[in-house]
Amino acid sequence: MSGSRRPTLRDVAAEAGVSFKTVSRVVNGEGGVSELLVDRVEAAVARLGYHPDQRARLLRRSTSAPTTIGFVLVDVANSFFSNLLRGIEEVAMSRQCLVLAGSTEGLVEREQQLVDALVERRVAGLIVVSWDAEAETLRSELTRGTPVVFVDAEPDIPGADVDVVRSDHRAGAIAATRHLLAHGHTDIAYFGDNPAIFSARLRLDGFRRAIADAGLPVASGREVTGSHSHREWSAIIDRHLAVSPRPSAIFTAQNFATLGAVRALHHRGLRDAVAHIGFDDIDLADALTPGVSVVPQDPRDLGRRAAEQLFKRLDGDDGPGVRQVIASAVIQRGSGEIRPDPTG
Amino acid sequence: MSGSRRPTLRDVAAEAGVSFKTVSRVVNGEGGVSELLVDRVEAAVARLGYHPDQRARLLRRSTSAPTTIGFVLVDVANSFFSNLLRGIEEVAMSRQCLVLAGSTEGLVEREQQLVDALVERRVAGLIVVSWDAEAETLRSELTRGTPVVFVDAEPDIPGADVDVVRSDHRAGAIAATRHLLAHGHTDIAYFGDNPAIFSARLRLDGFRRAIADAGLPVASGREVTGSHSHREWSAIIDRHLAVSPRPSAIFTAQNFATLGAVRALHHRGLRDAVAHIGFDDIDLADALTPGVSVVPQDPRDLGRRAAEQLFKRLDGDDGPGVRQVIASAVIQRGSGEIRPDPTG
DNA sequence: TTGCAGCATGACAACGTTGTCAAATAGTCA
DNA sequence: TGACTATTTGACAACGTTGTCATGCTGCAA
Numbered sequence: 001m002s003g004s005r006r007p008t009l010r011d012v013a014a015e016a017g018v019s020f021k022t023v024s025r026v027v028n029g030e031g032g033v034s035e036l037l038v039d040r041v042e043a044a045v046a047r048l049g050y051h052p053d054q055r056a057r058l059l060r061r062s063t064s065a066p067t068t069i070g071f072v073l074v075d076v077a078n079s080f081f082s083n084l085l086r087g088i089e090e091v092a093m094s095r096q097c098l099v100l101a102g103s104t105e106g107l108v109e110r111e112q113q114l115v116d117a118l119v120e121r122r123v124a125g126l127i128v129v130s131w132d133a134e135a136e137t138l139r140s141e142l143t144r145g146t147p148v149v150f151v152d153a154e155p156d157i158p159g160a161d162v163d164v165v166r167s168d169h170r171a172g173a174i175a176a177t178r179h180l181l182a183h184g185h186t187d188i189a190y191f192g193d194n195p196a197i198f199s200a201r202l203r204l205d206g207f208r209r210a211i212a213d214a215g216l217p218v219a220s221g222r223e224v225t226g227s228h229s230h231r232e233w234s235a236i237i238d239r240h241l242a243v244s245p246r247p248s249a250i251f252t253a254q255n256f257a258t259l260g261a262v263r264a265l266h267h268r269g270l271r272d273a274v275a276h277i278g279f280d281d282i283d284l285a286d287a288l289t290p291g292v293s294v295v296p297q298d299p300r301d302l303g304r305r306a307a308e309q310l311f312k313r314l315d316g317d318d319g320p321g322v323r324q325v326i327a328s329a330v331i332q333r334g335s336g337e338i339r340p341d342p343t344g
Numbered sequence: 345m346s347g348s349r350r351p352t353l354r355d356v357a358a359e360a361g362v363s364f365k366t367v368s369r370v371v372n373g374e375g376g377v378s379e380l381l382v383d384r385v386e387a388a389v390a391r392l393g394y395h396p397d398q399r400a401r402l403l404r405r406s407t408s409a410p411t412t413i414g415f416v417l418v419d420v421a422n423s424f425f426s427n428l429l430r431g432i433e434e435v436a437m438s439r440q441c442l443v444l445a446g447s448t449e450g451l452v453e454r455e456q457q458l459v460d461a462l463v464e465r466r467v468a469g470l471i472v473v474s475w476d477a478e479a480e481t482l483r484s485e486l487t488r489g490t491p492v493v494f495v496d497a498e499p500d501i502p503g504a505d506v507d508v509v510r511s512d513h514r515a516g517a518i519a520a521t522r523h524l525l526a527h528g529h530t531d532i533a534y535f536g537d538n539p540a541i542f543s544a545r546l547r548l549d550g551f552r553r554a555i556a557d558a559g560l561p562v563a564s565g566r567e568v569t570g571s572h573s574h575r576e577w578s579a580i581i582d583r584h585l586a587v588s589p590r591p592s593a594i595f596t597a598q599n600f601a602t603l604g605a606v607r608a609l610h611h612r613g614l615r616d617a618v619a620h621i622g623f624d625d626i627d628l629a630d631a632l633t634p635g636v637s638v639v640p641q642d643p644r645d646l647g648r649r650a651a652e653q654l655f656k657r658l659d660g661d662d663g664p665g666v667r668q669v670i671a672s673a674v675i676q677r678g679s680g681e682i683r684p685d686p687t688g
Numbered sequence: 689t690t691g692c693a694g695c696a697t698g699a700c701a702a703c704g705t706t707g708t709c710a711a712a713t714a715g716t717c718a
Numbered sequence: 719t720g721a722c723t724a725t726t727t728g729a730c731a732a733c734g735t736t737g738t739c740a741t742g743c744t745g746c747a748a
Contacts, residue, residue, distance in 0.1 A: 006488065049484040049488070051460060051463050051464045052464060053403070053464065053466060054464045054465050054466070055399040055400075055402060055403050055465065055466055056399075056403055058399060059397070059399050059400055059403065067465075068444075068465070075430070076420075076426050076429050076430050076433065077423075077426055077427050077429075077430040077644065079421075079423060079426070082420050082421055082423070082426035082429075083421050085420050085421075085426075086419070086420050086421040086447065089420065089446065089447055093446070093447075096461075098444055098446055098461055098462075098465070099444075099445070099446070100412075100442055100443075100444050101443070101445065102433065102437070102442055102443070103430065103433055103437075116395060117440075117442055118442075119395050120395045120396060120397065120398045121398050121399065121411075121412070121442070122397060122398070122399055140393040144350065144393070230627075259627060259628060259631075262628060262631045263628070263630065263631040266631040266632075266633070267631075282627065282628070283574075283603060283626065283627055283628070284603060284606060284607070284626070284627070284628050284632070286607065287603075287606045287607040287610040287611075287632070288628070288631070288632060289610075289633060300421070
């Protein structure tokens, strides 16, 4: 048995002594087959361990329920994205649909490769976290009418009408910054992702706006941006805590930066001295001393919403593009409510 | 252009004024086509945005490099599994191969559905975290000779010769327990996953063996097992800390349990009073006070190894099954080195 | 000019499936 | 009985691709 060719409709037909079309009918439950033959065919299917070839099936079928959707994300090892994936999977699962996912590592070139690879496998639709500002990686698919839902990042396509699901990055950043301002801070450091990235740009913009609204000067030396691991962020933030005067509060606008800041503050023994608030929640945020205040996101919910929207399109909805921008508010856990040292 | 049919070889051929076989040759770089026609075809491909249909290609092709592999995991939202996936993806990516993954949620029924769904899509091979002790979900594929690599859990198939990549669960649990014993603890509580699960069974076994080797009685009231979220574990462990006398040390043999324990200990203000060691590392383990001592795993490395092994098989290696059992040692960060309260 | 090698190109079958249609069989009614 | 209908079954094309083979053309030597 080992290494034997995988059985096809014809093999089952031979085993059952019927034509392969009859097997096809039985396998697809089409009806119009006598009970006698149904039994014979089903026995043969079981005996041979037959599984229909979905590639051939989809190739032939004109119209059918989607069986596979594609998800282009940045890094599945980042819990934000893995939870997005989980939310998508949840919805897809209820539709007997699988998710073909891949990490771009933030490289546009890799994003293009992934989109092409998914298109060549003829996924029914795409959910994409695009770091290509104008989403050129998806241009040809969009014009062709392939269903695409953008998550987390919103592409800047003039005159385009696309589906988007994302957090309200700017409002969240404004809320976080105002929270620190309200607690008396005037020297706030910002650590966030590369502003070439949509979400990072909006968060930095929100930070600056809140600072400006408070009548404070924009201290560019207090803005640090770039794409780093949490180990790297830890070292970077540690260095910024060493200068004098050090900032009295920090806003970390990305989850790795938040992890890095916790570690750096801990390392310097400043967790009770420097206020800290992060964008996007982290595990154990409430088991630290003090707890880490954050503006949370709910990536699993974002994933679910994106998938729901994609399936609506796959079900034939061709209405105008839908933009879902999810707001959220500060969760106070202690670190964000520390007041500046009056002697500082 | 919107909604137009996706172009095929024939469409490109018509556009370029050649036969579709010539287009096929150009697209596959087969050579034997005049420069003039190559140019005409390439222009037509670009103009129409042609992408070959991998389904049809694979259907026809007798032998070819693998383009998609399947990965059956338990829950992609758990960082252990998402890091496994990342490691697999990393290796697959270098082979121009995509990973089709799905979460079983620990349900054998769902595991079977996923395996079948992957087989029906004709993935080249499978990497599986199976929670079905005898791997019956994979029996027919194994006998058929489909390349399968088991990760994390090793199936109990009499006489079977399979590839396995996993941590040394038993040795790790023994090391963790001995570490607590060496620090003077005699009343150690165990919190771990359902022992129906391979890794959980070995870890519990290691715990019991270390306890027995120390000549201590097995206190069944101190063993709590089950599959829970970290919120649930937090509540469960909190309850066990409320009894008198409470354990002087706890060993959490699963990452959600570790997170739950940190939260529960924090909630009761016992982080400096009760020793704690976990199996599998967690984020921020070193930024807590005290740091969380653990026996770490390197899921990304496990994923890489599993994928490497799978590709070896796909490249034709048909040697005997390879078992990689990765050992690891305690990382001391503070929580595991707390000594029992002498007044306790 | 003829013959032949060598190359470029195309025609056609096949992969495993579904959709279309025709054939064969059984059943009904005048 | 004969014609007509309904039901079961099978033959065959088609999906988009690659593999095999035949055809046509060019250039060169005799």
